[in-house]
Amino acid sequence: MAFYYVKKTKIFSVWFLGRFFKDIITPRMKTQIIGTIEARNLLPPFFENTDISSPRFEEALKDVIWGTDFITAVIGPGGCGKSVLLKIAARYFGQYSMCIAPTGVAANNLNDPTPLTPLTIGATTIHKAFGIKEVESLRYFQMPMDNPNVIKMLARKEVILIDEISMVRPETLDMVLHQVYRASQVKGSLIRVICFGDPLQLPPVYKNGEEVRFFFDSYHWKTFKPKVHVLDSIYRQSDGSFRQILNRIRMGEADDDCMDFLRSRVSRSIPEGALVLDPRRDGVTARNNQCLTSVSGNKRFTYVPEITERGETKGKPDDFQKEKDAEILELLECPPAITLYEGQRVMCTKNIMGKGVVNGSMGTVTILKEKGVGVLLDGKEKREVFIEPCRYELCETSDRPKISAMQIPLCSAYAVTYHKAQGLSLDNAYLVTDTLFSGPSGAGMFYIGVSRVRTPEGLFLSEVPDRSRIRANPRCVEFVKEAEERA
Numbered sequence: 001m002a003f004y005y006v007k008k009t010k011i012f013s014v015w016f017l018g019r020f021f022k023d024i025i026t027p028r029m030k031t032q033i034i035g036t037i038e039a040r041n042l043l044p045p046f047f048e049n050t051d052i053s054s055p056r057f058e059e060a061l062k063d064v065i066w067g068t069d070f071i072t073a074v075i076g077p078g079g080c081g082k083s084v085l086l087k088i089a090a091r092y093f094g095q096y097s098m099c100i101a102p103t104g105v106a107a108n109n110l111n112d113p114t115p116l117t118p119l120t121i122g123a124t125t126i127h128k129a130f131g132i133k134e135v136e137s138l139r140y141f142q143m144p145m146d147n148p149n150v151i152k153m154l155a156r157k158e159v160i161l162i163d164e165i166s167m168v169r170p171e172t173l174d175m176v177l178h179q180v181y182r183a184s185q186v187k188g189s190l191i192r193v194i195c196f197g198d199p200l201q202l203p204p205v206y207k208n209g210e211e212v213r214f215f216f217d218s219y220h221w222k223t224f225k226p227k228v229h230v231l232d233s234i235y236r237q238s239d240g241s242f243r244q245i246l247n248r249i250r251m252g253e254a255d256d257d258c259m260d261f262l263r264s265r266v267s268r269s270i271p272e273g274a275l276v277l278d279p280r281r282d283g284v285t286a287r288n289n290q291c292l293t294s295v296s297g298n299k300r301f302t303y304v305p306e307i308t309e310r311g312e313t314k315g316k317p318d319d320f321q322k323e324k325d326a327e328i329l330e331l332l333e334c335p336p337a338i339t340l341y342e343g344q345r346v347m348c349t350k351n352i353m354g355k356g357v358v359n360g361s362m363g364t365v366t367i368l369k370e371k372g373v374g375v376l377l378d379g380k381e382k383r384e385v386f387i388e389p390c391r392y393e394l395c396e397t398s399d400r401p402k403i404s405a406m407q408i409p410l411c412s413a414y415a416v417t418y419h420k421a422q423g424l425s426l427d428n429a430y431l432v433t434d435t436l437f438s439g440p441s442g443a444g445m446f447y448i449g450v451s452r453v454r455t456p457e458g459l460f461l462s463e464v465p466d467r468s469r470i471r472a473n474p475r476c477v478e479f480v481k482e483a484e485e486r487a
């Protein structure tokens with residue numbers, strides 16, 4: 001009966017079967033059914049226009065929706081539809097899915113509606129979803145592995161979708177997988193984890209001298225040996241020769257044609273509206289200050305952070321106190337005093353629940369008030385939100401009492417780091433190339449920059465990088481080649 005129903009009816013039937021008979025249909029039945037259905041019928045409402053003509057995309061779509069493995073991965077070059085596939089799964093599973101990404105910008109990219117994917121899916125950062133404080137994330141060994149609140153929340157889900165997996169540290173992935181596994185035990189049925197990303201894009205952030213490790217180095221990955229789908233059709237760029245050049249840069253094999261093309265894209269000035277990508281944070285700050293001159297005549301207001309809990313160091317501020325305050329703000333990763341101008345481009349640096357604003361949301365300042373800032377958010381909807389000071393806090397530990405502060409979570413956004421640009425699709429980008437990272441953390445960095453733009457005409461370079469800076473990590477190349485052979 002179920003087979004007849006699937007074969008005879010279109011779109012709604014499969015969606016309906018999957019959703020409402022999820023507990024009755026066994027993995028074996030799923031495998032049998034999946035062979036009889038068209039992938040198009042798996043597309044949830046609003047996603048009917050997705051192109052699924054590529055066999056690899058179709059196969060990955062089927063596995064993402066109906067698969068039965070604990071861990072599954074979908075990899076492929078920039079712009080091949082990994083995040084689109086993630087959004088399809090998020091829409092299909094609705095409240096039974098959780099979407100997470102290693103950075104706020106990557107999460108925001110998932111939430112940003114596009115004509116193809118018109119709905120925001122409530123993605124957040126791994127840190128936010130799993131309750132890891134920024135400072136504490138550096139000390140995993142101090143963290144309890146089981147977080148009862150997180151496990152309770154996970155037990156209500158069927159699938160956990162992780163984007164930009166290349167930037168996730170193996171220990172972070174192990175922490176996520178461990179908790180999902182425990183939640184599956186509590187729930188009594190398997191909660192799946194699907195990882196999306198490109199191993200040849202940016203690796204996780206490590207300090208200088210630390211060994212760079214990847215998601216596929218995690219304990220769970222090695223134990224479960226997940227199936228890896230490799231997508232191969234690129235949608236972000238339609239120009240065939242530009243795609244080929246990007247692919248060569250991705251593998252770290254820039255030939256003479258690539259170098260000629262890059263030479264033709266060098267620009268002395270920054271074109272209007274182009275987002276500047278700079279490898280270093282201080283470069284981003286300098287560029288943002290430089291761009292501020294265009295709005296420096298407008299109304300301005302300075303927002304000073306207010307320390308609300310300072311532990312034992314109470315009392316009247318004196319010089320000693322000021323030093324302590326700076327230390328507290330640094331520990332809290334609370335932004336220092338910031339002067340904002342009307343008309344200034346800004347980026348939010350925190351998730352603000354209830355307002356649809358996440359760490360990485362960009363917009364333009366419309367109004368400045370003592371209590372907060374009006375921001376017209378980028379995107380199709382042109383929504384205006386009023387952003388008030390947010391709380392930055394760290395709970396009490398054995399060596400430190402509870403500390404907290406309030407500050408407006410906004411920063412200037414004419415330029416971003418390459419790390420923050422991962423996952424974005426841009427019309428125009430100006431790449432600062434003279435300071436590309438040289439160590440292992442610089443592998444994939446140039447590729448991230450060039451693959452953000454939709455057309456070759458939208459790409460501008462400060463200078464042609466040295467061939468030695470157009471690099472891919474050999475371990476990641478090996479991982480991708482192996483996955484491609486198996487696909």
Ligand SMILES: Nc1ncnc2c1ncn2[C@@H]1O[C@H](COP(=O)(O)OP(=O)(O)OP(=O)(O)O)[C@@H](O)[C@H]1O
Nearest residue numbers: 050051077078079080081082083084198235236423
């Ligand atoms: N299957 C598809 N059908 C039609 N358009 C698509 C499809 N997949 C992707 N696109 C288009 O390509 C753009 C880039 O896709 P997406 O952001 O999913 O790429 P990605 O693989 O996640 O890239 P990155 O590695 O840079 O994150 C989308 O905004 C969308 O417009």
Ligand SMILES: [Mg+2]
Nearest residue numbers: 082083163423
């Ligand atoms: Mg993506």
